[in-house]
Amino acid sequence: MSTTxxxxxxxxxxxxxxxxxxxxxxxxxxxxRIHVLHERRPGPALGTVANTIILCGNPTTECNQKVxxxxxxxxxxxxxxxPTADPLRVPVFHYAHGFVLLDRAGSWHRAHQRxxxxxxxxxx
Ligand SMILES: [Zn+2]
Numbered sequence: 001m002s003t004t005x006x007x008x009x010x011x012x013x014x015x016x017x018x019x020x021x022x023x024x025x026x027x028x029x030x031x032x033r034i035h036v037l038h039e040r041r042p043g044p045a046l047g048t049v050a051n052t053i054i055l056c057g058n059p060t061t062e063c064n065q066k067v068x069x070x071x072x073x074x075x076x077x078x079x080x081x082x083p084t085a086d087p088l089r090v091p092v093f094h095y096a097h098g099f100v101l102l103d104r105a106g107s108w109h110r111a112h113q114r115x116x117x118x119x120x121x122x123x124x
Contacts, residue, residue: 009106011037011047011048011049011052012037014049014105014106015037015049015052015053015054015106016054017106018049018102018106018107018108019053019054021054022054022095023035023054023055023056023062023063023095024038024053024054024055024063024079024092024094024095025053025055025056025063025066025067025079025093025095026056026062026063026095027095027096028056028062028063030054030056033056033057033062034056034057034058034061034062035054035055035056035057035064036054036055036057036058036064037052037053037054038052038053038054038055038064038067038079039051039052040052040053040078040079040080040081040087040090040092041080041081041082041083041085041087042083043083048087048104049102049103049104049105049106050087050088050102050103050104051087051102053079053092053102055067055079067079067080077092077093078090078091078092078093078099079092079093087102088101088102088103088104089101091111091112094108097110098110098111099111099112
């Protein structure tokens with residue numbers, strides 16, 4: 001598997017490699033479970049690597065359902081961002097690394113830590 005992100009690499013491939021084929025929120029492997037490529041922001045950023053994370057489940061199960069069912073918390077955690085916000089500038093909470101900023105090329109770096117009330121991780 002190549003680690004070079006080039007112009008020919010699809011958004012899907014770049015996101016899968018960046019997230020190591022695991023749910024961004026809980027870390028569950030998505031190789032053997034239903035998952036989605038979740039668009040953090042609706043609109044013009046659709047399909048860009050920084051705007052996309054892997055979530056386990058479908059709209060009614062697991063992390064995908066939790067993100068949809070908790071819009072306020074999901075926005076605090078960066079899973080959902082306002083239409084006017086730049087996905088490159090909004091940190092998103094990774095299950096293992098904490099808050100990170102995602103880039104266009106399929107990499108991430110740590111963001112300033114945020115304090116979150118009410119976050120829970122119960123996928124297994
Ligand atoms: Zn999950």
